[in-house]
Amino acid sequence: MTVTPDIPVHLVDRPRAGGLVVPWITPATAGGGLYLFGTIDGLSQYRCVTRRLCQVCGRRLGERAVLFARESDLLHQCAAEPAVCPPCAAYSRRACPMLAGRRHQYRAGNHPALAGTPMTASQVLRQAAPAEPWYAVWIRDYDVVDHPAQPGTLAASWQRIPPRRIRPLPATA
Template sequence: MRAIPDIPVHLAGRPSSGGLVVPMITPATRDGLYLFGKITDLVQYQCLIRSLCQVCGQRLGRRAVMFARESDLFYGCTAEPAACPPCAAYSRRACPMLAARRSRYRASEHPALAGIPLAADQLLRQSAPAEPWYAVWIRDYDVIEHPARPGTLAASWQRIPPLCIRPLAATA
């Protein structure tokens, strides 16, 4: 049984589910079920445009962390908004993909989303082996349309070189 990481003090007021903090960007069903691993388009837009942390919702400081899949590195951008360093540290421990506790993507969509079409990249990931993840430490980013996902906004570090890019743990 995996240990659930302690919730940092700065996140104590956020909703939680199963002992984990629900990131600001995580959507919920009408019944209050949180859909971890999904992103709310409106909140994604707000986080990217207003430079807000995707977990706590506070304004990003002088440094932030973007979590990027290996395929994102090729494009120099990710659809995932950045996180402040304390939230990034918590996310690395709490998120099963970032912590490499899951070796594959979900085999099917959550039943609460039945009938809602999936984006092409989500269809390709179903049941696929998980890609390696990287922490991209940044000072700033540009908001662009993702080159591989038309109509999807992304945070880009192409014009503004990152402070560093570090691989996260290998998948289990």
């Protein structure tokens, strides 16, 4: 049974799909009929990382933010997923099936609405693979770098600016 988490007050005006808030970086199909959860709009990702915007609400990040990082991201001390503000981090941990531990592997292919569209290199690598463990990396700031494992993709790096803390997310909800 899927439980729809309570929506934080600052997100009540955001679009919803299936009872969940649609993150600011989530693209929609042409005409806006279907939101492509699990997919990131490249321009929005770029804007979030370079302008220090929350990937869920689209607002400017404050003195504290969270990067959700896969285990492989910890090795590189950076994440291509943009940071989130603390209230959006709390919501995302409950709402996102990957972060909440309700989904244990990546999609076997592209989002169904994108059938026939080429997949990115990182999507191909994760195709149907077991989900990596996730971590919450609490940061005060980050450097914008080219992700070493995903050339051409900007990432938020905590290599030079030590994070406040790094906590593993539970493996199951």
